[in-house]
Amino acid sequence: MTDPAKTIIGFIGLGLMGRPMCRNLLKAGISPIVYNRSAPPREELVREGATAVPSPADVARLAEIIVIMVADTAAVEDVLSGPHGLLQTLRPGTLIIDMGTTAVPATRRLAALVEEKGAAYVDAPVSGGTIGAEGGTLTIMVGGHDEAVARAKPVLSVFGSRITHVGGIGAGQVAKAANQVIVGLNIGAVAEALALARAAGVDPARVREALRGGFADSRILEVHGQRMVEGNFAPGGKCTTQRKDMHQALEFAATLDLDLPATALSRDLYDRLIAAGDGELDHAALFRLYERTI
Incomplete structure (x- = not known):
């Protein structure tokens, strides 16, 4: 060894x-x-x-x-x-x-x-x-x-x-593509859920805490949900990187004749975020798309 x-x-x-x-x-x-x-x-x-x-x-x-x-x-x-x-x-x-x-x-x-x-x-x-x-x-x-x-x-x-x-060879990258699909969609779910709470006049931090330990809990809710609550988007993983990875997963899926519509939607949301000038922020900054409408 x-x-x-x-x-x-x-x-x-x-x-x-x-x-x-x-x-x-x-x-x-x-x-x-x-x-x-x-x-x-x-x-x-x-x-x-x-x-x-x-x-x-x-x-x-x-x-x-x-x-x-x-x-x-x-x-x-x-x-x-x-x-x-x-x-x-x-x-x-x-x-x-x-x-x-x-x-x-x-x-x-x-x-x-x-x-x-x-x-x-x-x-x-x-x-x-x-x-x-x-x-x-x-x-x-x-x-x-x-x-x-x-x-x-x-x-x-x-x-x-x-x-x-x-x-x-290549199986690790297939697993990473799957990982990035899950991460991207989960970030979107957490962002929308916390935006819903804020729009309803309920403290997103308390909603996040209420969800911890239940079926909605996840590492994304724990780490990225906290970033959304605090508005702290110093990059751990950049929006541009998340967008690139999801597009890469979509390209690979196309070679398999597999349609991933939710992944495509998430990729497009990151395109909007990057077009707004937030590409270098942490991928949890997807929340900012919703903040602008609240």
Whole structure:
């Protein structure tokens, strides 16, 4: 089994999620080799003990296991197959772990390119937001071959408390698509319920408290409902990201001839919110659509 402390680990992508995840590697006694497109996050992590390199290709020259945590499918494709991407210098035996939310067809295509180099690929998207990233308590949905997943798990355990091997390559991303459908629709339900309470002249905070412990309770009601009540929309997961993930789920569903009308409606609501200038806020800011009409 992989011992992360004795393995050279690369980490690419130091955004809202990547930075706290990388810090958990440092807390575990691992000094990762890091790359990020913008310099300030790299410099920040270097001050804390990481080693920065100028490109993904440089990460691949050095690391045995490489974690990718970037914004979207296009970014993953650039990290892997761009002019300075991992595939330029990828060595046989290297393990790539994509922990972002990447389209299923692209995941399978990129995995095939990695395997052609004699390396291994695991898709391991996460749920839990910045709270889970900071606490090392992310829920991780894993797709990949048994041997590669077994090798990845000790590293994944640094980031998450619940790790489930869902199936072959791409299965983790299918599970994440399902996750984002549920999250998006649940945020919409909580937003509408609390907006209903406020419009009726009843304190949404008390309504939220009354619902806790019953069938309407959920992690979304607990965390995002509190954000809605307080009007605190500092981003843990951005509206633009939620919209992107739901659109990605709809595109994948279309390849299966599956209609997801509620998901499409939720995606469209996020489009309205983003058009109003709130795209960089937390996805719980969907509540603001309703606040404006109360």
